[in-house]
Amino acid sequence: MSVNSARSLGDFLRSRRSRLDPASFGFSGRRRTPGLRREEVAQRAHISPTWYTWLEQGRGGAPSSEVLERISSALMLTDTEREHLFMLGLGRPPEVRYKSVEAVNPRLQRLLDSLQTSPAIIKTATWDVVAWNRAAAVVLTDYAALPAGQRNILHFLFRNPAVRAKQHDWESVARFVVGAFRADVARAGLVSEVGALVDELSRVSPEFEALWRDNEVLGHGDAGGVKRLMHPILGSIELEYSAFSVDGRPDLGMIVYTPLDGAVAERIKLLASQG
Template identity: 80%
Template sequence: MSVDTARSLGDFLRSRRTRLDPASFGFSGRRRTPGLRREEVAQRANISPTWYTWLEQGRGGGPSGEVLERISSALMLTDVEREHLFMLGLGRPPEVRYKSVDGVNPRLQRLLDSLEASPAIIKTATWDVVAWNRAAAIVLTDYGTLPPGQRNILRFLFCNPAIRAKQHDWESLARFMVGSFRADVARAGLVSEAGELVNELRNASAEFDALWQDNEVIGHADIDGIKRLLHPKLGPIELEYSSFSVDGRPDLGMLVYNPLDNEIARQIRALALAAQG
């Protein structure tokens, strides 16, 4: 850790410490400065008061990820502050904290809805769809007609004959999806959490079982970024897709599909407006 980084880490720790209310943590006594004392933070983090003092003074050396987690909890850091702490202390972000998701905030839903001709969805790290727009319901799947537990992309692909029939090249898509899913759950630290879904799919689909055993890992940069569908109303269509992380929620991802043909885009928009009523 460079001298400047160590000093920045110390300044950040001190600023977070001094904003906390001692009484809310059961600490009492008269104080000359606001916030918790250094030894109180060390006590809450279960680390040496001397070493914590050195960290604030920019001379404590490089702390481990475990220690940074303890300090983060002791200082009641937000997710953004926790990430900043790890970037200063270790030069990398912390592991993603997986959160169960029932939906998204109104701001994000309004963003999806503004894409009238472009199907767009929000998915979790285990590929459950938690939000979508009207274009996605028309072109991809009407997720609103399904119970939340069944809105999983891999379940659609391997266990739903109607969805499979819409794919232009199901075999290539399936290989990409399994390899990309494997990378996503490992990146999010959710290999164990995804185990139940993986076992379910391996029992339900021989194709998924074979692909899973191949142990391939595939990224979006490894393919052409074009989704080809045989849509029952629109006919053969091509959609260029891009993936984005959701600000403040690294466990969520947004997929946006843009029609390559202007006439198809016009038809999707018309169908979406008609469905809106």
Template identity: 75%
Template sequence: MSANAAQTLGDFLRSCRTRLDPASFGFSGRRRTPGLRREEVAQRANISSTWYTWLEQGRGGAPSAQVLERICAALMLTDTEREHLFILGLGRPPEVRYRYVDGVNPRLQRVLDSLDASPAIIKTAMWDVIAWNRAAAVVLTDYGTLAPGQRNILRFLFGDPNVRAKQHDWESVAHFVVAAFRADVARAGLTSGVGDLVDDLCRTSSDFDRLWRENRVLSHGEGENVKHILHPKLGSIEMEYSLFAVDGRPDLSMLVYTPLDAQMAERIRAAVAQHRLMAA
């Protein structure tokens, strides 16, 4: 670690420390400066107070990831602050901490709803759909009719014959989905946590078991990024799809499908309007 990088790390640690309220941590007594004392942070992090002092002074060397995690906990850092501390200390972000999510805030839902002719969903790294717009309900799956635990894309693809029948080339879609799913769970730090879902899919679908054993990985940017659907009411639909990170989180992504044909886009809008009337 360069002297400049070490000093930048030290300045950031000191800034985080002085913003904390000692009373909220059970520390009392008169203080000449705001925030926790260095030895109090070291105590909370279970590290040497001398070494922590050196870190703030820019002469402690490069800390390990384990030490940085303990300092993050001691300073009560946010996810953004934790990432920044790791980049300063190790030159890389920390390992991802997966958080279970069962919905989105109104702001994100409004983004989805503004796409009146483009089916759009927000999915987790486990490929659970946690938000969608009316176009997605019409073209893809009406997720609102399903229990939250059933809104998993892999379960649809490998367990629902109606979803399988809508795929123009099911085998190609299945190959891509399994390979992209494997890459997503690894990126989100869920390789071990996804075991129950994978085991269940392997038991219930020989196709998934076969593709999972191939051990392939793909990103959403690989391939032609075009989805073909044989819709029972709208007919053949061809759509481009794009994947976007949600608020910088690696465990959430927004998938947006854009119809390639203007007439089909109008037909989807009409179907969405009818779906809205029926729901009302």
């Protein structure tokens, strides 16, 4: 860790320590400065007071991720502050904290709904679709018609014949989805959490089992950026897609599909308005 980074880390720790109310944590006694004392933070973080003091003074060296996690909890940092702490201390963000989610906030849903000609979805790290717009419902899948537990992209790609029939090249799509899914769940530390889904799909789909056994890892940039579909009403269409992380929720991702043909875009808008 550079001298400047160590100094910035120390300044940040002091600023976060000074805003905490000692009485809220059961600490008493007169104080010359606001906030917790250094030894009190160290006590809450279960680390040496001397080591914590060195960190604030910019001479403690590079802390481990475990130490930063303890300090983050001790200082009651928000997710954004926790990420900043790791960037200062280790030069990288912390591991993603996965949060179970069944819906998104109204602001994010309004963003999706504003994309009237572009199908757009929000998915979790385990590829469960938790939000979508009308364009996605008419072009991709009517997610509202599916039980909440079956809105997983792998689930209906490998188990829903109608979804499979829409794919211009199902084999290529399936290979990409499995490879990207594997990368996402590993990045989020959720390999064990998706074990039941993997076992279920392996039992019912020999194709999934073979792809999973290949251990291929892919990213969204590895699929060419264009999705081709055989839509029952729109016919053969091409959609350019982009993937975005959701601000403040690294466990969520937004995918937006933009029609390459203006006439197709207008037809999607018309279909979506009829729902």
